[in-house]
Amino acid sequence: MSSRPLEALQQEEEEREAALHAENVRLGFWVWLASEAVFFASLIGVYVALEGRSVAGPTPTDVFDLPVTTLATLDLLLSSLTMVLAVVSMWRRNQGAVKLWLALTALLGLAFLGFQATEYSGFMRDGLLFNTNVFSASFYTLTGFHGAHVAFGVAWIVGLLISAFRGHLRPEEAHKLEVAGLYWHFVDVVWIVIFTVVYVLGTAA
Amino acid sequence: MSARSEATGRRAENEHPIGAYVISTVVAALLTVAAVVLAYAHVAIGLLAPLLLAMALVQIFLQIYYLMHLNRSPRAYQVIFGIGVALAVLIGVALGVLDRIP
Amino acid sequence: MATAERALRLPEVRTAEERGFLSWLMTVDHKRIGVLYLLTSTIMFAAGGVEALLMRTQLIRPDNAFLGPKAYDQVLTMHGTTMIFLAVIPLAAAFFNYFMPIMIGARDVAFPRLNALSYWLYLAGAVILYSSWFLGGAPDAGWFNYVPLSDAFSGPGENFYILGLLLTGFSSIVSAVNFITTIINMRAPGMSLMRMPVFVWGTFLWSALLLFSAPPFSVALILLLLDRIAGTGFFVPAAGGNALMWQHLFWIMGHPEVYILAVPAWGIISEVIPAFARKPLFGYRGAVIALFAITSLSFTVWSHHMFATGMGPVVNDAFMVTTKLISLPTGALVFTWLLTLWGGRIRYTTAMLYAVGFLPVFIVGGLTGLMLATAPADLQLTDTYFVVGHFHYVAVGGILFSMLAAAYYWLPKMTGKLLDERLGKWSFWVTFVGFNLTFFPMHLSGLLGMPRRIYTYSPLLGVDVYNLLSTVGAYVLGVGLLLTIVNVVRSLASGRKAGADPWDARTLEWATPSPVPAYNFRVIPLVRSRDALWYEKHAADGDGRVRPSEEVAGAIHMPGLTYLPALLSLGLLVAAYGVNFKLAWLAALGGLVAFYSIFRQMFEADRGYLLEPRGESE
Numbered sequence: 069m070s071s072r073p074l075e076a077l078q079q080e081e082e083e084r085e086a087a088l089h090a091e092n093v094r095l096g097f098w099v100w101l102a103s104e105a106v107f108f109a110s111l112i113g114v115y116v117a118l119e120g121r122s123v124a125g126p127t128p129t130d131v132f133d134l135p136v137t138t139l140a141t142l143d144l145l146l147s148s149l150t151m152v153l154a155v156v157s158m159w160r161r162n163q164g165a166v167k168l169w170l171a172l173t174a175l176l177g178l179a180f181l182g183f184q185a186t187e188y189s190g191f192m193r194d195g196l197l198f199n200t201n202v203f204s205a206s207f208y209t210l211t212g213f214h215g216a217h218v219a220f221g222v223a224w225i226v227g228l229l230i231s232a233f234r235g236h237l238r239p240e241e242a243h244k245l246e247v248a249g250l251y252w253h254f255v256d257v258v259w260i261v262i263f264t265v266v267y268v269l270g271t272a273a
Numbered sequence: 274m275s276a277r278s279e280a281t282g283r284r285a286e287n288e289h290p291i292g293a294y295v296i297s298t299v300v301a302a303l304l305t306v307a308a309v310v311l312a313y314a315h316v317a318i319g320l321l322a323p324l325l326l327a328m329a330l331v332q333i334f335l336q337i338y339y340l341m342h343l344n345r346s347p348r349a350y351q352v353i354f355g356i357g358v359a360l361a362v363l364i365g366v367a368l369g370v371l372d373r374i375p
Numbered sequence: 376m377a378t379a380e381r382a383l384r385l386p387e388v389r390t391a392e393e394r395g396f397l398s399w400l401m402t403v404d405h406k407r408i409g410v411l412y413l414l415t416s417t418i419m420f421a422a423g424g425v426e427a428l429l430m431r432t433q434l435i436r437p438d439n440a441f442l443g444p445k446a447y448d449q450v451l452t453m454h455g456t457t458m459i460f461l462a463v464i465p466l467a468a469a470f471f472n473y474f475m476p477i478m479i480g481a482r483d484v485a486f487p488r489l490n491a492l493s494y495w496l497y498l499a500g501a502v503i504l505y506s507s508w509f510l511g512g513a514p515d516a517g518w519f520n521y522v523p524l525s526d527a528f529s530g531p532g533e534n535f536y537i538l539g540l541l542l543t544g545f546s547s548i549v550s551a552v553n554f555i556t557t558i559i560n561m562r563a564p565g566m567s568l569m570r571m572p573v574f575v576w577g578t579f580l581w582s583a584l585l586l587f588s589a590p591p592f593s594v595a596l597i598l599l600l601l602d603r604i605a606g607t608g609f610f611v612p613a614a615g616g617n618a619l620m621w622q623h624l625f626w627i628m629g630h631p632e633v634y635i636l637a638v639p640a641w642g643i644i645s646e647v648i649p650a651f652a653r654k655p656l657f658g659y660r661g662a663v664i665a666l667f668a669i670t671s672l673s674f675t676v677w678s679h680h681m682f683a684t685g686m687g688p689v690v691n692d693a694f695m696v697t698t699k700l701i702s703l704p705t706g707a708l709v710f711t712w713l714l715t716l717w718g719g720r721i722r723y724t725t726a727m728l729y730a731v732g733f734l735p736v737f738i739v740g741g742l743t744g745l746m747l748a749t750a751p752a753d754l755q756l757t758d759t760y761f762v763v764g765h766f767h768y769v770a771v772g773g774i775l776f777s778m779l780a781a782a783y784y785w786l787p788k789m790t791g792k793l794l795d796e797r798l799g800k801w802s803f804w805v806t807f808v809g810f811n812l813t814f815f816p817m818h819l820s821g822l823l824g825m826p827r828r829i830y831t832y833s834p835l836l837g838v839d840v841y842n843l844l845s846t847v848g849a850y851v852l853g854v855g856l857l858l859t860i861v862n863v864v865r866s867l868a869s870g871r872k873a874g875a876d877p878w879d880a881r882t883l884e885w886a887t888p889s890p891v892p893a894y895n896f897r898v899i900p901l902v903r904s905r906d907a908l909w910y911e912k913h914a915a916d917g918d919g920r921v922r923p924s925e926e927v928a929g930a931i932h933m934p935g936l937t938y939l940p941a942l943l944s945l946g947l948l949v950a951a952y953g954v955n956f957k958l959a960w961l962a963a964l965g966g967l968v969a970f971y972s973i974f975r976q977m978f979e980a981d982r983g984y985l986l987e988p989r990g991e992s993e
């Protein structure tokens with residue numbers, strides 16, 4: 069049937085399958101993110117379309133606290149850097165560094181969520197509830213969906229961290245970390261657009 | 274398939290000077306702060322716009338750079354994402370603009 | 376359970392896949408998922424058909440009182456929503472699921488578990504939509520669900536529409552990611568992109584369309600849900616919102632949607648016509664380019680559904696131009712089919728009859744589309760039965776006919792049994808006559824001014840006879856479709872064995888046994904040409920069989936069965952009911968179940984099992 073022993077063939081087949089799977093996961097994730105880009109674009113488009121149309125209640129300039137939001141932006145920017153360092157450490161097969169950078173990324177992500185919680189509660193105190201006007205509705209919906217993505221990302225990174233500690237995150241499975249990195253950077257890109265369009269332009273207007 | 278990803282993997286390892294990441298992150302952060310200070314000071318939008326644009330672009334390019342290099346996969350993958358982004362811009366702009374056209 | 380020791384163990388070896396009832400809940404086999412899609416979408420199609428007959432019965436004569444306006448609006452809405460989201464998209468997904476991986480020489484899709492998830496999400500969406508009949512009334516604002524018809528002050532049914540379509544939309548995105556990845560990464564050696572069957576290109580572009588059009592619609596649905604349950608005013612002009620924004624978001628999905636329905640149809644026609652004309656598809660490269668052009672342009676035409684909303688001449692003109700442009704590649708496609716027929720040795724099997732019957736009616740639908748795309752004419756024609764006639768020529772004549780062609784062409788491969796050709800030909804002629812009798816008169820009643828979406832009409836309008844003809848036609852069409860169902864049931868009970876290649880066809884699926892074994896190919900094939908099987912049957916250096924691309928490696932590694940996709944979708948179903956009835960605990964419970972299944976799935980290694988094929992190699 070074959071010149072080589074069956075075991076070797078089977079082994080080769082397994083490796084080929086694993087490589088193909090990793091490649092599928094990478095591509096699939098790019099494709100999924102393309103769809104997510106359109107999702108967030110629609111939310112941002114809705115925000116822009118309704119900008120300045122509120123008939124009552126606080127407006128963006130009444131409530132935005134730009135310095136704090138800037139800190140949150142820098143926090144998220146920094147978390148992208150730590151995520152890159154985690155992935156690079158994975159390629160360099162330095163498991164200790166992977167755990168460190170992952171933990172830092174998760175903490176920075178949590179800090180961002182903490183910022184968002186503070187911001188929301190401040191806005192609510194200023195009388196800007198979810199259904200106060202179309203600004204509040206489109207603002208909370210847009211940033212809420214972004215925040216939910218950050219929260220999911222934090223949960224994901226914590227999950228990866230746990231599997232790293234249990235020794236399940238082997239260097240051959242770098243793609244698991246890479247797609248988490250892709251996701252994290254994507255969420256960051258979305259925030260940069262939100263920060264520019266909603267916060268900075270909203271304050272400058 | 275596996276030979277290719279091994280090759281790109283090796284290349285990625287060599288081409289990832291961590292210093293570049295740190296520096297570019299710092300530059301993006303500085304630009305952000307500058308843009309925000311101007312916006313906060315209610316500087317006229319005409320003066321602010323170029324800086325704002327630079328801030329957003331540097332940050333986005335930084336992220337995209339991460340996105341591309343983090344991912345040891347063929348360029349073609351990113352094309353699909355690019356199409357998504359292009360469409361995203363089209364839809365975002367259309368929604369914002371359409372009913373303001375006479 | 377997932378201890379390191381267990382994870383490192385080699386997968387177990389089996390000699391057969393599981394076949395019991397529970398295995399259908401846990402299956403990840405693209406073919407069995409395809410069968411689930413086919414069964415569910417057929418049932419949904421029947422439901423949509425019954426709704427259509429109810430409407431036609433109400434409209435059989437003027438001032439009829441068979442259905443009141445309330446019931447009519449619900450039946451109207453459910454008919455459109457069912458046919459588009461619950462019948463035709465999943466029907467396409469059924470054939471894509473079953474045949475696309477085989478046609479590219481793969482053993483399964485890239486993400487078998489996500490594939491199961493797509494199906495279960497679709498089923499959950501269908502359950503939500505149809506449960507509305509028993510939980511306070513079905514949605515009644517039309518399949519387009521315009522505000523203010525669907526705003527916070529309208530009936531309870533719209534919530535089911537919103538939640539159901541959110542789930543089916545999610546299902547579509549998951550399918551799209553899966554199919555795109557499969558087609559790019561999983562092709563057999565030698566299957567270059569330009570050797571892929573046009574049907575596979577259809578799968579690819581269908582996926583791209585869904586991938587990019589479902590998210591804006593999901594956003595629209597979410598915002599409308601918030602308007603209805605959280606008191607926001609996104610679409611409420613008095614609160615500063617914008618009612619037209621719903622229409623924009625809806626049609627950004629809604630027009631690509633037309634091509635989401637049509638691209639699978641074109642893919643099927645591009646397989647059936649060459650097979651029975653015994654010629655390669657004329658102008659393959661041109662057909663692929665045309666499909667790409669249509670896909671891209673379809674995202675730039677959505678506002679032609681809104682000419683009458685007062686967007687102004689600039690916007691109207693721009694969308695009119697893009698819409699007219701799209702007819703050029705569509706016309707090119709029609710010529711590839713006509714010129715494939717030209718000079719072919721045509722065999723008029725039932726599948727071929729449906730494919731050839733598709734051509735004239737699709738052309739009629741396309742031409743009336745051009746009339747409607749002309750903004751000044753549209754102002755006259757919009758919201759009349761002319762529009763109903765137009766899109767049913769595309770949707771029933773174009774799309775349903777091609778799905779029926781696909782059924783007669785591919786069911787023998789799926790079941791291993793042939794359908795009765797005599798009964799099949801009867802079904803074609805009855806369906807064809809019934810179809811034209813139903814929908815042609817609608818053009819005339821529309822031109823005479825009969826408005827659509829209204830439960831009755833006045834005898835003074837002079838459209839009585841056209842409506843009578845339409846209603847009679849609808850019942851004839853129903854009989855024609857029933858004949859196909861009878862044919863399938865008879866074939867399952869006592870059909871003749873189909874054999875591997877009953878049509879002397881061209882593509883790789885016909886190189887596998889009928890029905891196709893779980894692993895598709897004993898050995899992954901080597902593709903040497905477009906129309907891979909046909910090439911091997913006629914190659915000078917071939918033996919009529921597709922060549923293997925590798926040495927035989929013994930047992931085949933199969934993905935393991937799992938209940939997680941079904942559980943995830945159950946969680947979302949429960950959460951959706953929680954949102955609908957404003958029961959926070961129920962929503963949270965469903966959310967938790969969903970979250971658990973997602974994370975379980977993300978961090979659980981699937982070892983799968985090794986399948987030792989019994990008996991002969993192919």
